[in-house]
Amino acid sequence: MEQTHKIKKINLICAKGAIEDVYATLILGNGAVMEGIETNIFFTFFGLDAIIKSRMDKLHTAVIGNPALRLPGGLRMPTLLGIIPGMESFTSWMMMGEMAKLDIPPVSEFLDLINAGGGKIYACKIAMDMFKLKKEDLCENVIDILTVGEFYERAGGEDSHIIFT
Amino acid sequence: MEQTHKIKKINLICAKGAIEDVYATLILGNGAVMEGIETNIFFTFFGLDAIIKSRMDKLHTAVIGNPALRLPGGLRMPTLLGIIPGMESFTSWMMMGEMAKLDIPPVSEFLDLINAGGGKIYACKIAMDMFKLKKEDLCENVIDILTVGEFYERAGGEDSHIIFT
Amino acid sequence: MEQTHKIKKINLICAKGAIEDVYATLILGNGAVMEGIETNIFFTFFGLDAIIKSRMDKLHTAVIGNPALRLPGGLRMPTLLGIIPGMESFTSWMMMGEMAKLDIPPVSEFLDLINAGGGKIYACKIAMDMFKLKKEDLCENVIDILTVGEFYERAGGEDSHIIFT
Numbered sequence: 195m196e197q198t199h200k201i202k203k204i205n206l207i208c209a210k211g212a213i214e215d216v217y218a219t220l221i222l223g224n225g226a227v228m229e230g231i232e233t234n235i236f237f238t239f240f241g242l243d244a245i246i247k248s249r250m251d252k253l254h255t256a257v258i259g260n261p262a263l264r265l266p267g268g269l270r271m272p273t274l275l276g277i278i279p280g281m282e283s284f285t286s287w288m289m290m291g292e293m294a295k296l297d298i299p300p301v302s303e304f305l306d307l308i309n310a311g312g313g314k315i316y317a318c319k320i321a322m323d324m325f326k327l328k329k330e331d332l333c334e335n336v337i338d339i340l341t342v343g344e345f346y347e348r349a350g351g352e353d354s355h356i357i358f359t
Numbered sequence: 360m361e362q363t364h365k366i367k368k369i370n371l372i373c374a375k376g377a378i379e380d381v382y383a384t385l386i387l388g389n390g391a392v393m394e395g396i397e398t399n400i401f402f403t404f405f406g407l408d409a410i411i412k413s414r415m416d417k418l419h420t421a422v423i424g425n426p427a428l429r430l431p432g433g434l435r436m437p438t439l440l441g442i443i444p445g446m447e448s449f450t451s452w453m454m455m456g457e458m459a460k461l462d463i464p465p466v467s468e469f470l471d472l473i474n475a476g477g478g479k480i481y482a483c484k485i486a487m488d489m490f491k492l493k494k495e496d497l498c499e500n501v502i503d504i505l506t507v508g509e510f511y512e513r514a515g516g517e518d519s520h521i522i523f524t
Numbered sequence: 525m526e527q528t529h530k531i532k533k534i535n536l537i538c539a540k541g542a543i544e545d546v547y548a549t550l551i552l553g554n555g556a557v558m559e560g561i562e563t564n565i566f567f568t569f570f571g572l573d574a575i576i577k578s579r580m581d582k583l584h585t586a587v588i589g590n591p592a593l594r595l596p597g598g599l600r601m602p603t604l605l606g607i608i609p610g611m612e613s614f615t616s617w618m619m620m621g622e623m624a625k626l627d628i629p630p631v632s633e634f635l636d637l638i639n640a641g642g643g644k645i646y647a648c649k650i651a652m653d654m655f656k657l658k659k660e661d662l663c664e665n666v667i668d669i670l671t672v673g674e675f676y677e678r679a680g681g682e683d684s685h686i687i688f689t
Contacts, residue, residue, distance in 0.1 A: 199682045211427025225672030240427035259424020259589020262541025262570035342390030376592025405592035424589020507555030
């Protein structure tokens with residue numbers, strides 16, 4: 195069945211702004227581009243951080259509220275530890291380091307890569323308005339600001355999938 | 360391709376109960392209804408809060424565990440600040456205010472709107488049982504309580520998409 | 525329309541490791557298997573905890589960062605309470621108890637069930653590398669470690685859906 199109905203289009207909606215949420219989106223988006231699949235990424239709500247020039251390469255990981263987070267060595271990080279000032283920055287820095295070792299680029303370069311491969315990057319209009327953001331706050335790779343209705347129009351098509359990360 | 364395979368059905372699964380999660384669902388649901396797309400919204404786990412009469416208009420935002428949350432002015436909110444009692448209520452109130460300015464209605468009215476436009480609202484049976492909830496705890500707009508299997512049956516169809524927010 | 529285009533395949537991506545995220549995946553996966561739908565589950569990022577032998581039956585719930593979490597009796601749990609040492613273990617234990625009462629099995633047994641019903645369980649290669657995990661760390665039910673591209677190949681097909689939980 196895969197032979198006759200391969201995936202033709204992937205539409206990602208990135209609504210959260212923690213490192214792990216944004217990277218899940220970018221890895222799925224880049225994977226699709228590399229498979230020759232038409233790819234749209236729509237950033238909304240807190241996910242907008244990933245396309246805001248001044249913020250995109252300074253994302254943080256959620257040290258609190260993620261009970262699956264572990265310290266080096268594999269022990270679960272106690273919740274109490276997460277509120278120590280600096281812990282979030284430290285964990286974020288460590289996580290980015292692990293990704294760099296695997297040749298996963300920083301957010302801005304990752305978006306360049308996806309864009310170069312033909313992936314299209316959009317911002318969500320209502321979230322832009324809510325956070326009082328302007329087009330010039332966004333990185334160059336964002337080709338348009340869309341309403342939800344416009345997103346649905348672009349997301350249609352045979353063998354198309356919507357993935358909300 | 361969009362011309363021949365426009366999206367015909369959107370099935371949203373809302374499993375989280377923070378303001379931002381519920382509103383992502385409602386905005387995507389309402390956007391679909393406004394595009395004339397058949398729309399089903401299935402509330403489950405903590406997402407049930409959005410259709411429980413006594414809770415739906417008192418949702419909170421997650422001030423901790425969301426490293427992308429910012430204070431007015433755009434500075435990141437330090438994790439430590441999030442544990443101050445009242446901070447969560449204050450941030451939630453501020454966020455609802457921003458949405459009201461954009462004419463985004465409170466949850467109960469938003470569901471009325473989606474319902475009036477033909478969107479169908481369901482609750483998840485297993486989550487209702489887990490949280491010991493009864494039909495009468497839910498708002499009027501909920502038309503049925505479905506098992507996961509029944510949800511899949513309603514979610515099928517050509518050019519149908521499932522979005523888990 | 526459901527008659528001619530029933531759902532034929534469900535592909536779940538589980539990227540988070542809290543009890544509620546993993547169980548949302550397993551309940552949707554098992555529901556699909558029980559409906560006779562072809563089912564793939566792809567565990568990635570923190571979701572890997574659900575298929576790591578030493579961790580899968582010791583998942584925790586997120587007591588902080590989930591403003592919809594409630595104490596027995598239905599009152600919202602104050603954020604401050606969540607940092608008390610032991611609170612996360614207590615809440616997790618309580619939640620698992622509620623699920624056991626509904627005959628929802630522990631993670632390892634739930635995966636056995638899904639596997640016995642024909643559901644296929646995969647791990648994500650890039651996340652395995654990032655967390656320095658090896659095949660032998662994973663439970664027996666995991667049949668393969670896939671790249672994102674390989675996942676997309678298996679996820680294709682008519683009336684197939686991707687759900688990112």
